[in-house]
Amino acid sequence: MTDTTASRLQxxxxxxxxxxxxxxxxxxxxxxLALASLGNVDLxxxxxxxxxxxxxxxxxxxxxxxYGALSGLAxxxxxxxxxxxxxxxxxxxxxADVRRFALxxxxxxxxxxxxxxxxxxxxxxAVTPADFSKYGISWSLRLTNEGGYIIALLLGLIxxxxxxxxxxxxxxxxxxxxxxxxxxxxLGGVIAVTAAGKLNLASTVFxxxxxxxxxxxxxxxxxxxxxxxxxxxxxxxxAAPLASGISICGVAAAIATGGAxxxxxxxxxxxxxxxxxxxxxxxxxLPFLAQTFLAHEPLVAASWIGLSVKTxxxxxxxxxxxxxxxxxxxxxxxxxxxxxxxxxxxxxxxxFIDLFIGIWAFILAHxxxxxxxxxxxxxxxxxxxxxQRFPKFILGFILTFIIGLSLALSLGKAxxxxxxxAIGEANIFRVTFFILTFFSxxxxxxxxxxxxxxxxxxxxxxxxxxxxxxxxxxxxxSWLFFHGIxxxxxx
Numbered sequence: 001m002t003d004t005t006a007s008r009l010q011x012x013x014x015x016x017x018x019x020x021x022x023x024x025x026x027x028x029x030x031x032x033l034a035l036a037s038l039g040n041v042d043l044x045x046x047x048x049x050x051x052x053x054x055x056x057x058x059x060x061x062x063x064x065x066x067y068g069a070l071s072g073l074a075x076x077x078x079x080x081x082x083x084x085x086x087x088x089x090x091x092x093x094x095x096a097d098v099r100r101f102a103l104x105x106x107x108x109x110x111x112x113x114x115x116x117x118x119x120x121x122x123x124x125x126a127v128t129p130a131d132f133s134k135y136g137i138s139w140s141l142r143l144t145n146e147g148g149y150i151i152a153l154l155l156g157l158i159x160x161x162x163x164x165x166x167x168x169x170x171x172x173x174x175x176x177x178x179x180x181x182x183x184x185x186x187l188g189g190v191i192a193v194t195a196a197g198k199l200n201l202a203s204t205v206f207x208x209x210x211x212x213x214x215x216x217x218x219x220x221x222x223x224x225x226x227x228x229x230x231x232x233x234x235x236x237x238x239a240a241p242l243a244s245g246i247s248i249c250g251v252a253a254a255i256a257t258g259g260a261x262x263x264x265x266x267x268x269x270x271x272x273x274x275x276x277x278x279x280x281x282x283x284x285x286l287p288f289l290a291q292t293f294l295a296h297e298p299l300v301a302a303s304w305i306g307l308s309v310k311t312x313x314x315x316x317x318x319x320x321x322x323x324x325x326x327x328x329x330x331x332x333x334x335x336x337x338x339x340x341x342x343x344x345x346x347x348x349x350x351x352f353i354d355l356f357i358g359i360w361a362f363i364l365a366h367x368x369x370x371x372x373x374x375x376x377x378x379x380x381x382x383x384x385x386x387x388q389r390f391p392k393f394i395l396g397f398i399l400t401f402i403i404g405l406s407l408a409l410s411l412g413k414a415x416x417x418x419x420x421x422a423i424g425e426a427n428i429f430r431v432t433f434f435i436l437t438f439f440s441x442x443x444x445x446x447x448x449x450x451x452x453x454x455x456x457x458x459x460x461x462x463x464x465x466x467x468x469x470x471x472x473x474x475x476x477x478s479w480l481f482f483h484g485i486x487x488x489x490x491x
Contacts, residue, residue, distance in 0.1 A: 017093045019178040020259070020392035026086060027185025027396045031403070034426035038407070038418050042066055044425040048076035052145065054122045054135050063425050079432065080109050090178065097172060104173035112152050112439035113432070119148025127283070127317050128324045142284055144317040149276045149438045156442015167443050176440035177255075177265055180272070183433035184252045184357075185396035186426050191354045192404030193423045194347070208481040213307070213352055219473055220247035221360075224465045232461050236372065237263045240364065241271045242458065246465050248356050250275035250310035251434075256361040256394055261368045269441050270455060274462050276438065279314035286471070287318050291325035298326050299482040300475075302342040306349030307474035308466075319346030341487035358394045358401075 036043045045064025053059040060072025067075070084105060091101040119125060124147050126132055126140040143150065160167045167174075221243045228239035240261050245254035251272040258268030286308060290301035305322050309315040323342035330337060404423070411419055 019094070019175070019181055022090045022093060022178060023181035023185050023393040024396035024399075026090065027182050027188075027393070028399055028403075029086075030182075030186055030429045031189045031400045031426050034422045035403075035407070035419075037064075037422045037425070038411075038415060044428075046070055046075055046078050047082075047425055047428045048072060048079045049424075049428055050116055050120050050145070050148075052120050052122050052125045052131065052135065054137065056117075059117050059120060063428055064421070076113065079428075080106070080113075083109065083429075083432070087178075091172075101172045104170050108170055108173040108436065108439065108443075111155060112435045115152035115155050115439065116145075116148035116431075116435045119143065119151045120145045127321050129328075130324070142321070143280050144283060144314060146276065146311060146314050146317070147280060148435060150280060152435050152439040153273055153276070153442045156439045157445060158442075160443050160446045164446070170443055174440045174443045176269055176437045176444065179433045179436040179440060180251065180255050181393040181396075183430045183437065184255065185393055185400055186430040186433070187252060187354075187400075188397035189400035189404035190423055190427050190430060191351055192401040193408045193419060194351050196405055196408030208303075208485070210352060211481055213349060213356075220470055223469060224461075227465055227469075228461050232457050234457070234461070237261065238267055238458070241268050242461060244360065244364075245271040245275045246310065246462060246470060248353060248360060250279065251437075252354070252357050253360065256357050257364055259393070260361045260364040261372075266444070269444065270458060273438070273441050273445075274455075274458055275310050278462055278466060279309055279311040282309045282466075282471075283314050283318045283321070287321040287325055290322045291329055295326050295329045297479070297483060298323075298330075298337060298342050298487055299345055299485050300478045301326060302345035303349055303478035303482050304471070304475050306346040306353070307478060308471045309350075312350060312354070315350040316343070316347055319343045319350075322346070336490040337487040338490050345482075358398050361394050 030044075033043045037045070042064050045062060046067045047063050048060050049063045050059055051061065057072075060076055062068065062070045062072070062075040070078070084102060087105060088098050088102050092098045122131070122135040122137050122140060124141050124143050125145045126135055126137060127142045127144055132138065132140065141147070159170070224246050225239050225243040228234040228242050229236070234242070241254045241257045241263055244257035245251070247253070254268045254271040254275065257263075258265070258271075286305060290304065294301035294304070301322055302319060305318045306315055309318045320343050323339065326342060327337055327339060407419060
């Protein structure tokens, strides 16, 4: 090995404390603390969970019944203190001003979480007829609780554009990349346990779903990348995260792709904001199209929703709405299908789409180092260069996924409920980091700069790709794999 090669290897493998590596530390820490409940030691059950509400006093509660004596507001304050402690330590590791970070994070947390609570208001978040009945309402915007992400983003945009001095003051705590990477690491374990649970679906649905996913995304990514480059003139830096965001798993895929190709942070941030906005639009439209045209092909409808809606929460919500609408329409005709199959198929397809995140990040890191960003076009990329470019937080995602999947497949039925509860506790923090992410995205963005960075063109690519191509290809592939397959009849 030459001195130059040895020097490069030493530089590449030296552990530098940055947001990537901090997410690899903090994400598994959250996941591990949640799993302690498997040993009957509930370390995170005090964390605040937000419910759909009409009475504000019922909006918050501690996650675990064992902490029922704790009020919802006290649970939220405990959640804030825990995050303040951990993230202040992260700020110190990043050599930030810890005192200033603690102060500005406190304001950031309460503003962001207030957006999440508001987004869970029943007239905004309720989606199914059962929800309407439960909360005694006659209408809702059906945004799901992910509407809280939109509110957090809008609040951040208002601060950035109308209160720029306040936005500048908050800057120390506005760290969307740190927050989203921690969330994605935790998401790995959540996906794993959900995926293990979906292995119990009928093998035909499972295998056809996997085949549909592979076929759809081999088509989706390449075509969207081509459209963004050829017809809208975007550089590779913009086209790749955009293609991943529309094709794979929305926010997580856009962030992972941006890290793999060394895109500037604002690229993945802008794409992520569009993903959430359009996911909400899809929830409002696609289930009713499915009821109108696919009521007699319920699993085609289920697969179509899973392949088309780009965030986990929105996809599952859309699957739930679709199931309610289709079952009701068929019941009126005397056909009573067993509930759960439509939603289960949608969730299965969405979960296995998520698994592409780490695989695709590695593939893109290899392609970019070997064929695109190389000093000498004729030289082959060395493994160390791929390692340098590979987003390290994906290692955390893989770690929590392996742990979660191993536990889900090895534990007996008696501990299955405990594992589900543990994953729920971890997911509370995943959601909280997502809320912090979208509030931060808003604070970092003013409309003039967004437009200069190409937001209008990005939205145009999204509209053209999603409504002109993606959802129709997804429909065709869903028809190919699920046409004629029906859920079992009730009874």
